[in-house]
Amino acid sequence: MKKLLFILLVYATLSSCNTNKKENGKLNVVTTTTMITDLVKNIGKDSININGLMGSGVDPHLYKASEGDVTKLVNADVIFYNGLHLEGKLVEVFEKMGSSTKTPIALGEEIDKSTLIGSDYFASNYDPHVWFNIEYFKQFTKKVTAVLIEKDAKNAKYYKANETEYLAKLNTLQKTITAKIETLPKDKRILVTAHDAFNYFGKNYGFEVVGLQGLSTATEAGVKDVQNLANFIIEKQLKAVFVESSVPKRTIEALQKAVNAKGHNVQIGGTLYSDALGSAGTTEGTYIGMFEYNVNTIVNALK
Numbered sequence: 001m002k003k004l005l006f007i008l009l010v011y012a013t014l015s016s017c018n019t020n021k022k023e024n025g026k027l028n029v030v031t032t033t034t035m036i037t038d039l040v041k042n043i044g045k046d047s048i049n050i051n052g053l054m055g056s057g058v059d060p061h062l063y064k065a066s067e068g069d070v071t072k073l074v075n076a077d078v079i080f081y082n083g084l085h086l087e088g089k090l091v092e093v094f095e096k097m098g099s100s101t102k103t104p105i106a107l108g109e110e111i112d113k114s115t116l117i118g119s120d121y122f123a124s125n126y127d128p129h130v131w132f133n134i135e136y137f138k139q140f141t142k143k144v145t146a147v148l149i150e151k152d153a154k155n156a157k158y159y160k161a162n163e164t165e166y167l168a169k170l171n172t173l174q175k176t177i178t179a180k181i182e183t184l185p186k187d188k189r190i191l192v193t194a195h196d197a198f199n200y201f202g203k204n205y206g207f208e209v210v211g212l213q214g215l216s217t218a219t220e221a222g223v224k225d226v227q228n229l230a231n232f233i234i235e236k237q238l239k240a241v242f243v244e245s246s247v248p249k250r251t252i253e254a255l256q257k258a259v260n261a262k263g264h265n266v267q268i269g270g271t272l273y274s275d276a277l278g279s280a281g282t283t284e285g286t287y288i289g290m291f292e293y294n295v296n297t298i299v300n301a302l303k
């Protein structure tokens with residue numbers, strides 16, 4: 001990390017002497033998570049160059065900047081990230097990058113803190129998995145649009161129109177998934193996953209949420225956690241637990257074994273997209289497609 005910061009500072013010094021040459025006159029936007037990349041694509045579309053640092057299946061809690069990433073960050077006109085300490089290993093890089101002209105924008109910091117779920121684990125003191133509240137994602141959308149307009153006023157109307165269109169899609173998503181969840185009886189709304197990414201989802205849609213690992217994947221689940229959770233699953237007579245695309249399967253498989261060893265059959269209900277979207281070009285590779293896929297998977301497995 002020290003080496004990267006050094007490179008970053010050297011680059012930053014060099015680039016402040018050089019005006020930032022843009023290949024095609026478009027705004028260079030760098031994003032971190034796949035959720036934010038998808039959002040920015042929906043607002044900027046072909047009027048921006050976008051560089052998403054994290055790909056499908058990448059765990060943002062553990063992600064470290066490569067030297068290539070540092071080059072992208074230095075050449076960016078705008079940087080959007082989740083913040084609230086989600087990208088734990090990038091925080092130091094972003095803090096060093098702050099300047100009057102290019103301050104990385106933590107979208108999570110835009111949300112009214114009094115409405116966030118608290119957490120002792122993160123340095124931010126809040127659970128950073130805020131994209132699982134669609135209302136918060138709408139706030140992300142408005143902030144991204146405002147920043148793009150501020151940096152690239154000539155395309156203001158275009159960005160504003162894209163914002164209106166995307167917000168309407170998010171409203172439709174809210175209705176679709178609420179209707180789907182209403183088909184699942186309230187006493188069956190218990191979601192057991194690999195790590196605690198779904199607390200905002202649970203709060204909004206009436207699910208009790210239990211993650212085998214804590215809020216961050218940086219802490220491993222212990223044997224005692226597995227046994228306690230196995231007992232909980234049997235007590236609640238749960239039909240399914242879920243793996244996550246960005247977290248190794250082994251912890252949930254160990255849990256399934258522990259439950260089965262105690263004489264209760266619990267299924268793996270499917271793979272949920274928690275901290276990263278599916279592959280680019282697929283339905284689950286978009287925020288909206290991911291949300292629908294997760295809800296369908298959860299409801300169908302727990303029914």
Ligand SMILES: [Zn+2]
Pocket residue numbers: 061129195196197215216217275
């Ligand atoms: Zn997470």
